Amino acid sequence: MREEFEVAVVGAGPAGISAALALAEKGIKVIVFERGEFPGAKNVSGGVLYGHDLGESVPDFIRRECPVERNIVESRVWYLSVDGGFNVSFRDRAFEEGLSFNAFTVGRARFDRWFAGIAEEKGALVVCGTTVTDLLRDDGGRVTGVRTDRSDGDVTARVVLIADGINSALAAKTGFRPEPKPNDVALAVKEVIELPEEVINERFNVEAGHGVTIEILGEITKGMDGVAVIYTNKNSLSLCIGANLFDLMSNTVRPYEMLEEFKAHPMVAPLIKSGRPREYMAHWLAEGGYDTIPHLYGDGYLIAGESGMLFNALHREGSNMAMASGRLAALTIAGALARGDTGSEGLAGYAAALQASYVMKDLKKYRRFNRFLLNHKELFSTLPRLGASAAREMLTVDGISKKEKQTSIRRRIQGAIPLARLARLLWAGARSIG
Amino acid sequence: MNFVCCIKQVPDTAEVKIDPETNTLMRSGVESISNPYDLVALETALILKDKYGGWVTALSMGPPQAEQVLKEAISLGADAAVLLSDRAFAGADTLATSYTLYKAIRNLDLDRPVDIVLCGKQAIDGDTAQVGPGIATRLGFTQFTSVIEIRELNTYDRHITVKRRVEGGFEVVRGPLPTVITVDLGLARPRRASLPGLILSLRAVIDKWDADAVGAEVPKIGLKGSPTWVRRIFSPPLKEGGPVFDARKDPVPAVERFLDTIVADEELISELFKNPGV
Numbered sequence A: 001m002r003e004e005f006e007v008a009v010v011g012a013g014p015a016g017i018s019a020a021l022a023l024a025e026k027g028i029k030v031i032v033f034e035r036g037e038f039p040g041a042k043n044v045s046g047g048v049l050y051g052h053d054l055g056e057s058v059p060d061f062i063r064r065e066c067p068v069e070r071n072i073v074e075s076r077v078w079y080l081s082v083d084g085g086f087n088v089s090f091r092d093r094a095f096e097e098g099l100s101f102n103a104f105t106v107g108r109a110r111f112d113r114w115f116a117g118i119a120e121e122k123g124a125l126v127v128c129g130t131t132v133t134d135l136l137r138d139d140g141g142r143v144t145g146v147r148t149d150r151s152d153g154d155v156t157a158r159v160v161l162i163a164d165g166i167n168s169a170l171a172a173k174t175g176f177r178p179e180p181k182p183n184d185v186a187l188a189v190k191e192v193i194e195l196p197e198e199v200i201n202e203r204f205n206v207e208a209g210h211g212v213t214i215e216i217l218g219e220i221t222k223g224m225d226g227v228a229v230i231y232t233n234k235n236s237l238s239l240c241i242g243a244n245l246f247d248l249m250s251n252t253v254r255p256y257e258m259l260e261e262f263k264a265h266p267m268v269a270p271l272i273k274s275g276r277p278r279e280y281m282a283h284w285l286a287e288g289g290y291d292t293i294p295h296l297y298g299d300g301y302l303i304a305g306e307s308g309m310l311f312n313a314l315h316r317e318g319s320n321m322a323m324a325s326g327r328l329a330a331l332t333i334a335g336a337l338a339r340g341d342t343g344s345e346g347l348a349g350y351a352a353a354l355q356a357s358y359v360m361k362d363l364k365k366y367r368r369f370n371r372f373l374l375n376h377k378e379l380f381s382t383l384p385r386l387g388a389s390a391a392r393e394m395l396t397v398d399g400i401s402k403k404e405k406q407t408s409i410r411r412r413i414q415g416a417i418p419l420a421r422l423a424r425l426l427w428a429g430a431r432s433i434g
Numbered sequence B: 001m002n003f004v005c006c007i008k009q010v011p012d013t014a015e016v017k018i019d020p021e022t023n024t025l026m027r028s029g030v031e032s033i034s035n036p037y038d039l040v041a042l043e044t045a046l047i048l049k050d051k052y053g054g055w056v057t058a059l060s061m062g063p064p065q066a067e068q069v070l071k072e073a074i075s076l077g078a079d080a081a082v083l084l085s086d087r088a089f090a091g092a093d094t095l096a097t098s099y100t101l102y103k104a105i106r107n108l109d110l111d112r113p114v115d116i117v118l119c120g121k122q123a124i125d126g127d128t129a130q131v132g133p134g135i136a137t138r139l140g141f142t143q144f145t146s147v148i149e150i151r152e153l154n155t156y157d158r159h160i161t162v163k164r165r166v167e168g169g170f171e172v173v174r175g176p177l178p179t180v181i182t183v184d185l186g187l188a189r190p191r192r193a194s195l196p197g198l199i200l201s202l203r204a205v206i207d208k209w210d211a212d213a214v215g216a217e218v219p220k221i222g223l224k225g226s227p228t229w230v231r232r233i234f235s236p237p238l239k240e241g242g243p244v245f246d247a248r249k250d251p252v253p254a255v256e257r258f259l260d261t262i263v264a265d266e267e268l269i270s271e272l273f274k275n276p277g278v
Helices: A014-025 A051-057 A109-121 A169-174 A197-203 A247-250 A255-264 A317-341 A347-357 A358-365 A369-375 A381-397 A402-417 A419-433 B036-052 B064-076 B094-111 B133-139 B195-203 B250-264 B265-274
Strands: A006-011 A030-033 A049-050 A066-080 A086-093 A103-106 A125-127 A132-137 A143-148 A156-161 A185-194 A210-218 A226-232 A234-246 A276-286 A299-304 B004-008 B009-011 B031-035 B055-061 B080-084 B114-118 B142-154 B161-167 B169-176 B179-183 B207-209
Touching: A006 A014, A006 A143, A006 A317, A014 A051, A014 A109, A014 A317, A030 A132, A049 A051, A049 A299, A049 A317, A051 A317, A066 A381, A066 B179, A086 A381, A103 A109, A103 A210, A109 A125, A125 B195, A132 A156, A143 B055, A185 A247, A185 A255, A197 A226, A234 A247, A234 A255, A299 A317, A299 A381, A317 A347, A347 A358, A369 A419, A381 A402, B004 B094, B004 B133, B009 B064, B031 B036, B036 B055, B036 B064, B036 B114, B036 B142, B036 B161, B036 B179, B055 B064, B055 B094, B064 B080, B080 B094, B094 B133, B094 B250, B114 B133, B133 B142, B133 B179, B142 B169, B195 B250, B250 B265
Parallel strands: A006 A030, A006 A156, A030 A125, A066 A210, A156 A299, B004 B055, B004 B114, B055 B080, B080 B207, B114 B179, B142 B179
Antiparallel strands: A049 A103, A066 A086, A066 A103, A132 A143, A143 A156, A185 A234, A185 A276, A210 A226, A226 A234, B009 B031, B142 B161, B161 B169
């Protein structure tokens, strides 16, 4: 006998759990399916979360012992050549006090378990080790439940929320979200390197409990559209590096080779010196942006989080968009259930709510960003090289006048990249994030 | 038929390492699992229940989080579960453990006479294989250890025929019920929980019995009731490689030296004759 639920959620990540939590709080009967042995078992992310979105779901998350690694008090941006690079950073007392937990690092295996536990306390049923293999539909094509890989594994639901991530097998199977093109995803690898807590405090110049994020662009991705990050955890560092999948394929570069070179970079090596590698993982990122977002609702179903390509590639914001979209999906579903209309029309409010939220506003604002990076490979080759050589020359004291140095630098830049191209690049760049 | 199945929560020993400096188990971050032998015991109980009808109670002793293994048992089809949990039970060796489980089984027996108690042959963390026989002795039940096949269960004449592993081979034996059976891994392959079973287990509230509820005498449980304790854990020293007889250049003297060496080693000769397969 099939059990009936009001809502079935596929995936116990940030999108699925924030939806399940919001639904359970309203007394709605919700079941969540997770293919990993526990929530977070299969999840990979850089590891930064934002207090705003988590606070919307769990206002007292600190008091409820959210497993925070470090509260981020400083953000750095590096632009690297092969042998060195530029560093811009910003730190503010506000992030230690008033805006504490604006951003913080977490280990996803622990965080997701904790987050799912909160939803369970509110009455959501979280079923792990169970893969949703297909959706149930009636003759009219309307989604009526899910089929899992267990015996007697069908469950009927009035609404199904698809939140099984970028690697969504379900989205591919149902065709609700076409398989992303190589251009629209990045392949990233991550290594977690263990270091004593005090060593991290010293190397990053922070107090206990405080942390730093570093976002890195430049020649580290070997001329490919890509990015690297270093995040501080309590007693480990997360190093991630990734590049556009199409670029990786056409350059036949293996991500782990890129990671090894990144670890040996003169600005990175001293930070991880004598650290012990603990974990290694790989993940896709939805980088295609606004124009690759599929239709996010239909008869009896909704899509949230990275299954719906909701990811801000420029600001590396995925988990919080997942939480925001999951919560908006829950609100829509609650309204639809109350009105008794869980068809396409009844769920249409979801799209409107997303459009009105920061999720779609941000994604729309940066919709040209992915294409901009893909079309301007000099950002990852010529420009960091020229910048580094100019800075090196200006800082070298060798008896040559600064004026002569500037002239030679200007000539070198003009020889490497036509000024018109540079101007166009700056214009396109500004427009892509404008 | 009324079945009781004993299940222990153990660290996933595939992931446990021994700290080379302190010689203690490094358990932090290691997931806890149901002892794999006990899952075979449960599967056997479920198969017998499917065939002959009856009731399966899963029983575990451990800290509150051991509830997890009983939830797993419910998800797989156990009809009831009882967790024996009390600070007073902590630090129990196999003697105290089998006493506590025996008292609990006696309680269950009062409700509904127990026909077959099933245990794993041993637990993967302690490897003692003593608790099953300890329970049987106290209950006064017949016992069959290292069972790899159940040949016949006669519920009318109340006897059971099993094939069990013994040193150097197997034996097929028959004995009367009630009985305690400890199972080897080959006996059955644990099933995967159905979805309704899994959902049921997530909602299940597991009965918890403390020392009072079990009716245990305090001097016989926990650390107090345990005459044995672990004094030290150590990693065995790495074995040195044996002698090498290089027969590449001149085989005859090398083989001669080899034969002289093994003939001189009485222990090795007797080993060789004991295990003709080697």
